[in-house]
Amino acid sequence: LMVICLFNSAILLSGTPRVHVLTPAITALCGSDVRIDCQFHTSGMRKCFDVEWLQKRQGRTNSIHLFHQSPELSRFQDHSVTGRSTMFPSAVTNGNASLLISNVEMTDEGEYICFIVMDGVGYRDTAVLTVVGRYSSTVFQLKSVASCKQVLEQEAVSLSCVSRKGFPAALVSWIDDREKSYSQEAITELTLTPEGLYDVHSRLKRVFTSQRRVCCIITNSPLQESKRSCVQL
Template sequence: MASIGQIIFASMIVLIVIISGLIIFILAIAFSASQGAVESSSPSTVGNLEEDVVLDCRFLSNSGNVQLSDVSITWLKDAGVVYEFKNKAAQLQGQNTQFKNRAQMFSDAISTGNASLLLRNVQMEDDGVYRCTVNAPKVSGTTSVKLRVAAFTAPTFTRRADGSLFAEARRWFPEPEVSWLSQSGQLLNSSTHFFNNTAGIIRVTSVLEGPVTEDDTYTCLIQNGLVKAVSEATVSATRVAEKTYFIFNAASTKVPSIQLLFTLILILSGIQTSLSSG
């Protein structure tokens, strides 16, 4: 069993560590507030193959709007330059050829803190982590954006002569799962087929076994690990009205600093309790 002196000593060590952590945390907040911040509202983003995507990066300066001549912004991926802005102009001499004529910044909005990158005609090899580094008056920092590339399209619906409902989505990747729901949310019987083209992109066809009922709405779900398409098809005597919205699995994996601090305190408290009981 630990002596009283050992318990007191261990408790003091734990207390010193906790207080030091709090001081460092407070100083970090104060320093960040005085220096501004570089951050992304979408640290994980899904891009649609062969379409354009915006990688969000913004910098906050306590001095308000800044002069373009005072701002330096560099976007990097795998140690290669995606885009660089300096001295009020793009500096593309060292740009990775993969991004030639495809990367662009919103130069008119940079003075307001917008350092976002527009990436045109997204390709599979664009998948990865991008780092946005900003140096400006009272602002210096880097934030990361993880881009995941997928292919996804909304399905079109056709009511067939046998009363079934046919759905076709021309471009998906990775391979999705397909399910149908009734208006009340009940899982319905269906059959689905996938057709790969030479590039590995998948055409999806699915048939909801009939007969479907007029004026009812059926939901077709097409989803993989990155994207879910929720399509509502309302059947009438003359047509099928359709509506689709997409849900992206791009949640940030960042843990707030305050949460990390409380976790650390809980861990240290547990250590203290173990020492005391020992």
């Protein structure tokens, strides 16, 4: 509760050069560590100051870390990131208010406010953190119950493509070695996991009139990354 009072009680001056977030837009992989760099100028000010980091997400603003010159408040954290947010006390006195978030979770996504109170006046700058998940290639597979006999006799072939624990929702494409697309014929299901990631299961069933190589491609657009698996029919 004392943290909220710090943000609300100071005279707020935004858009000033005294506080500066070095990277306004940051993308982090789920499970990785991310550092949000924030610097502030202390020239002409007293050495007494407070640093507060807040996260704005889904219309709510929560305090996640507070640095205060009182030892009992120097490591304050709220319940959503307990044990995963870190500041650098030895650097703060030199104007470095950077925040390190360890083992990033999907709920860490949002707008981060670097808020500095000096001489009763508040200064702030913001950064937007986007969290993405890399679809795992270790569980990426393509299953086929097809046989040459099915293809030659023009029977329906069933193909299944699975990839897990990625974010955001993947784009799934089906294509053969002749660059013919079957994406419109596929049925794709996205399942949201308790961790806030997606499992993808795509199925294609059709008659192929000749033997060919068919590939399933799962694309994570923000990462500009594609996972591909193919089967020879």
